């Protein structure tokens with residue numbers, strides 16, 4: 528599955544009812560952003576993120592680790608945790624594994640992530656090993672804290688558990704219903720460290736496993752090599768989540784390697800810059816060649832944008848800096864990604880795997 532990114536409890540420009548119509552089953556929220564604004568205490572008292580943003584389907588929150596490392600100034604890492612300054616107002620904050628999990632419990636997503644250190648690229652091997660070991664110690668602390676506090680998720684007191692409980696004899700009782708905690712594999716661009724991180728993270732034991740610390744500036748073939756080597760060390764009967772990738776071609780390719788879950792800002796961020804993914808390849812809608820083009824953006828796309836509007840109109844909206852340009856472009860790009868994943872799932876259900884689709888993709892490209 529592909530998870531659109533809703534950083535601050537919003538997929539920029541797209542209301543929740545449209546996301547539902549597009550078939551979005553799960554959104555990603557960023558703990559770092561939600562912690563700074565509006566604050567986890569507020570979200571908790573309002574019943575958790577699902578109620579706050581009126582999103583009844585699934586949500587995953589990241590641990591805040593990646594944003595701390597990529598967005599904040601003056602971060603200082605110690606064994607205990609990381610001190611960082613808010614990118615909003617410069618205020619100083621401290622995240623430790625326990626507080627990152629606590630924040631995620633209060634936000635109340637369905638899937639939450641262990642606190643990790645995203646190793647910078649490039650980095651010396653000893654630095655990568657040290658960072659990987661720190662992430663493993665933080666993974667243990669994340670799990671320990673989660674096990675002790677997983678009953679505190681805000682929606683447990685809001686859900687009519689008696690009514691929602693189908694058959695207590697056949698499975699876990701509703702009162703045990705809580706979040707799922709995933710571990711994160713690190714290890715930089717070092718294949719041996721990645722394998723070791725995967726096995727030791729698995730040893731700690733999580734509901735699912737993520738591959739973090741990729742798409743941080745390394746060449747694409749390196750990303751793929753790391754994913755391929757790591758995914759085979761993770762259990763195939765549990766979710767395997769590749770964080771922060773990629774292009775439509777890449778998400779098909781990674782699915783083929785055994786990845787189950789992906790998230791990326793690419794479809795939404797590119798859309799806001801007029802870069803659109805289509806079955807005929809990428810289109811930069813700002814180009815003058817589309818000024819009088821009456822064709823739909825993608826003739827093979829059935830989304831509400833392609834059914835109704837022409838390339839000429841989309842180009843005009845973009846050139847006029849209209850808000851609607853961002854809205855329509857985002858809806859199409861998300862639709863294209865979700866359609867791609869639907870095609871992958873269909874291909875897998877037919878026993879053909881995602882490789883079939885990869886071949887179709889490469890043939891369709893000019």
Ligand SMILES: [Zn+2]
Nearest residue numbers: 828830833859
């Ligand atoms: Zn479309």
